[in-house]
Amino acid sequence: MNYWLFKTEPEECSIDDFAKAPDQAIVWEGVRNYQARNFLRDQVRTGDLVFVYHSSCKDIGIAGVAKVVQNSYPDPSQFNSSSPYFDAKSTGTKAPWVAVDLQFVEKFTRLLSLDKLKQSTKLEQLPLVKKGNRLSVMPVSSAEWQHIIKMSQDKGNCDEARETT
DNA sequence: GCCAACGTTGGC
DNA sequence: GCCAACGTTGGC
Numbered sequence: 001m002n003y004w005l006f007k008t009e010p011e012e013c014s015i016d017d018f019a020k021a022p023d024q025a026i027v028w029e030g031v032r033n034y035q036a037r038n039f040l041r042d043q044v045r046t047g048d049l050v051f052v053y054h055s056s057c058k059d060i061g062i063a064g065v066a067k068v069v070q071n072s073y074p075d076p077s078q079f080n081s082s083s084p085y086f087d088a089k090s091t092g093t094k095a096p097w098v099a100v101d102l103q104f105v106e107k108f109t110r111l112l113s114l115d116k117l118k119q120s121t122k123l124e125q126l127p128l129v130k131k132g133n134r135l136s137v138m139p140v141s142s143a144e145w146q147h148i149i150k151m152s153q154d155k156g157n158c159d160e161a162r163e164t165t
Numbered sequence: 166g167c168c169a170a171c172g173t174t175g176g177c
Numbered sequence: 178g179c180c181a182a183c184g185t186t187g188g189c
Contacts, residue, residue, distance in 0.1 A: 033172075034172085034173095035172095131170080132169070132170040132171060133170090133171090134170075134171055134172075
């Protein structure tokens with residue numbers, strides 16, 4: 001089982017959209033970056049857990065958790081000329097983009113902000129917090145996952161100063 | 166809205 | 178295959 005972080009603009013697909021339909025599989029489509037695509041296609045598997053990260057919005061950060069319920073398959077939006085993700089170069093035999101299906105797991109009681117993630121010395125290797133990073137599907141190590149979960153449950157917000165054990 | 170950082174494109 | 182120009186991402 002692997003851990004991931006997926007970026008989304010909440011106006012498009014937020015943790016609340018998952019929470020509204022907790023029993024439904026939600027199509028995660030529109031990834032149009034090769035590195036992210038390769039992760040989706042080759043490594044993201046049913047049963048993996050995913051942090052849902054809200055970007056390009058007022059409250060930036062990790063909003064909750066989803067799980068993968070369907071391995072990658074051709075992204076239907078690449079064939080849909082009315083979709084913003086339409087790719088005119090995609091044909092039945094040459095369709096570079098893939099989607100996976102996700103399902104709701106939990107919404108954090110409070111969003112874990114990018115600011116807090118950046119403060120944690122334990123997350124320095126996470127591509128998300130690196131300057132200029134644009135990867136929209138990225139692996140999260142088991143240690144990072146546990147730590148982020150812990151931070152999300154810390155009521156008084158995570159005090160990194162007390163982390164020097 | 167700005168703009169730095171990045172990925173992609175296309176001429177050569 | 179190089180690399181300048183361009184378009185996009187995404188925090189601020």
